[in-house]
Amino acid sequence: xxxxxxxxxxxxxxxxxxxxxxxxxLAETDKDIIVVTSDSxxxxxxxxxxxxxxxxxxxxxxxxQNLVGVxxxxxxxxxxxxxxxxxxxxxxxxxxxxxxDVAYSNNPVTLVGISAGVSxxxxxxxxxxxxxxxxxxxxHNLIIVAPADNFEAEQAVKLAAETDxxxxxxxxxxxxxxxxxxxxxxxxxxxxxxxxxxxxxxxTGETVEHACRAARKLEREHxxxxxxxxMHTIKPLDYNLLSDIAAWDKPIITVEEHSVYGGLGxxxxxxxxxxxxxxxxxxxxxxxxxxxxxxxxxIFNHYGISxxxxxxxxxxxxxx
Amino acid sequence: xxxxxxxxxxxxxRKKILKYIYQAKAGHTGGSLSCxxxxxxxxxxxxxxxxxxxxxxxxxxxxxxxxxxxxALYVVLASRGFFPESDLETLCxxxxxxxxxxxxxxxxVEQNTGALGHGLSLSVGTAIAGKLDKKDYRxxxxxxxxxxxEGSNWxxxxxxxxxxxxxxxxxxxxxxxxxxxxxxxxxxxxxxDKKFEAFxxxxxHVDGHDIKQxxxxxxxxxxxxxxxxxxxxxxxxxxxxxxxxxQLKWHHGVPDPKQxxxxxxxxxxxxxxLASA
Numbered sequence: 001x002x003x004x005x006x007x008x009x010x011x012x013x014x015x016x017x018x019x020x021x022x023x024x025x026l027a028e029t030d031k032d033i034i035v036v037t038s039d040s041x042x043x044x045x046x047x048x049x050x051x052x053x054x055x056x057x058x059x060x061x062x063x064x065q066n067l068v069g070v071x072x073x074x075x076x077x078x079x080x081x082x083x084x085x086x087x088x089x090x091x092x093x094x095x096x097x098x099x100x101d102v103a104y105s106n107n108p109v110t111l112v113g114i115s116a117g118v119s120x121x122x123x124x125x126x127x128x129x130x131x132x133x134x135x136x137x138x139x140h141n142l143i144i145v146a147p148a149d150n151f152e153a154e155q156a157v158k159l160a161a162e163t164d165x166x167x168x169x170x171x172x173x174x175x176x177x178x179x180x181x182x183x184x185x186x187x188x189x190x191x192x193x194x195x196x197x198x199x200x201x202x203x204t205g206e207t208v209e210h211a212c213r214a215a216r217k218l219e220r221e222h223x224x225x226x227x228x229x230x231m232h233t234i235k236p237l238d239y240n241l242l243s244d245i246a247a248w249d250k251p252i253i254t255v256e257e258h259s260v261y262g263g264l265g266x267x268x269x270x271x272x273x274x275x276x277x278x279x280x281x282x283x284x285x286x287x288x289x290x291x292x293x294x295x296x297x298x299i300f301n302h303y304g305i306s307x308x309x310x311x312x313x314x315x316x317x318x319x320x
Numbered sequence: 321x322x323x324x325x326x327x328x329x330x331x332x333x334r335k336k337i338l339k340y341i342y343q344a345k346a347g348h349t350g351g352s353l354s355c356x357x358x359x360x361x362x363x364x365x366x367x368x369x370x371x372x373x374x375x376x377x378x379x380x381x382x383x384x385x386x387x388x389x390x391x392a393l394y395v396v397l398a399s400r401g402f403f404p405e406s407d408l409e410t411l412c413x414x415x416x417x418x419x420x421x422x423x424x425x426x427x428x429v430e431q432n433t434g435a436l437g438h439g440l441s442l443s444v445g446t447a448i449a450g451k452l453d454k455k456d457y458r459x460x461x462x463x464x465x466x467x468x469x470e471g472s473n474w475x476x477x478x479x480x481x482x483x484x485x486x487x488x489x490x491x492x493x494x495x496x497x498x499x500x501x502x503x504x505x506x507x508x509x510x511x512x513d514k515k516f517e518a519f520x521x522x523x524x525h526v527d528g529h530d531i532k533q534x535x536x537x538x539x540x541x542x543x544x545x546x547x548x549x550x551x552x553x554x555x556x557x558x559x560x561x562x563x564x565x566x567q568l569k570w571h572h573g574v575p576d577p578k579q580x581x582x583x584x585x586x587x588x589x590x591x592x593x594l595a596s597a
């Protein structure tokens with residue numbers, strides 16, 4: 001496992017590039033793959049897709065409500081629709097369309113939130129998506145996924161194209177690490193990236209890399225072994241894995257690029273408390289404030305979503 | 321179905337709308353009565369839909385944007401054999417599928433609606449898919465004039481003309497009243513024809529209770545090749561029941577026993593007049 005962890009500095013593609021590539025592959029043989037965008041062709045890495053499959057991409061302009069409604073209408077005819085828009089606008093501006101037109105009506109649209117979390121960095125809080133897990137978790141009949149690496153991104157897009165259920169996939173902007181040789185992926189099943197017996201770090205999306213870095217640091221500098229889980233599916237949450245982890249009776253840290261309210265951490269905490277687990281527990285995320293100015297990495301560093309920050313939280317939780 | 325038969329159907333539908341709202345003690349009476357002639361003509365004259373083959377990819381689609389007047393849709397679907405009319409005895413009751421807004425749990429309903437400003441985008445997407453698949457089906461949606469301020473309508477209107485959706489027809493049930501008062505006072509959207517024309521639509525006005533005008537308008541679709549069509553149906557909220565017409569309280573008013581009896585009597589008399597004409 002260490003060999004792959006040592007590879008985490010190796011830059012792979014961005015998850016969006018993987019997304020675009022998978023869509024192109026699928027569209028080669030499937031004319032039912034339809035992409036709908038709200039002026040997001042460039043930022044969604046969909047220019048090559050549009051050039052190759054001009055009849056399979058629909059542009060609705062900067063109009064997120066219509067983006068989702070139109071996507072639901074197209075999906076109702078049996079097509080596999082990917083609605084692509086910045087995560088912040090897609091999940092806030094079009095929330096009612098996601099709830100009613102997609103999830104409630106069970107139109108199997110894959111909602112693709114791009115530049116999620118604080119990927120837009122210094123563009124500020126208007127462009128940050130730190131609410132999407134929280135609001136979407138309350139919507140029935142919607143799978144919520146945040147891939148941590150290219151493998152998870154590829155698998156998530158392929159599965160989304162196959163499933164009859166609505167899906168929300170959240171992508172960041174940066175190049176992704178290769179996290180694990182483990183090649184198994186399904187919605188609702190967390191991936192154990194690394195195993196250790198002193199504590200567990202459950203992370204999601206682009207924070208999984210930082211959890212892995214912290215685990216490595218804990219091992220090398222403090223002789224502590226951390227299990228790291230990529231909880232790529234926020235809903236349905238992998239309660240079986242959570243139960244197994246909690247049963248070890250070791251501390252648990254959750255890490256996410258999301259408000260500490262209503263995201264992965266609170267979802268885990270709710271399950272654990274209600275099932276009588278009493279592990280020491282800490283949520284790392286963005287606190288209840290509009291974020292500081294900076295790049296994604298600087299914002300991560302500021303709020304402790306980083307190798308050092310997660311390490312410090314782990315040491316404090318372990319009483320080291 | 322002849323114009324006279326369609327007119328008789330509308331009388332039947334009005335009685336059924338009242339009956340089930342009366343029994344359920346809930347519903348949107350005024351708006352159901354204003355749009356029922358439109359739905360009557362759509363389902364009994366214009367659209368190609370078949371209850372026994374509802375999943376046919378070639379069927380015409382109807383999406384009710386003004387979802388609160390679902391009672392009008394339910395009685396029409398029942399009469400077209402989508403479900404036994406007796407099911408409507410459960411309207412709005414505990415655990416019934418026949419809830420107060422359209423739901424796909426009910427056979428024949430294309431989309432769940434109710435929140436306003438959703439139907440046109442859904443219809444645009446469905447119409448785009450029809451164009452992509454080179455299918456001949458058409459998409460119809462009834463909008464309320466009270467829901468037009470929702471910005472999503474205008475986003476959808478723009479995209480409908482951008483994609484030259486001449487397989488799409490929106491019908492505006494312009495009864496000029498919404499829950500708080502006259503639509504012109506709440507938020508005036510007139511001149512709505514000019515607005516849609518400016519957005520690239522071809523627009524016609526009809527009397528929304530005149531079967532002949534409705535059938536002729538639907539028969540003339542599309543009004544212009546390469547353009548979406550809008551029929552502005554001038555209607556009366558509560559149409560057909562004298563004491564309900566143009567009365568705001570009947571937006572979601574439910575008749576008491578005497579009002580119900582009076583309403584049925586009026587409709588019976590009107591039906592007899594029609595039959596003898």
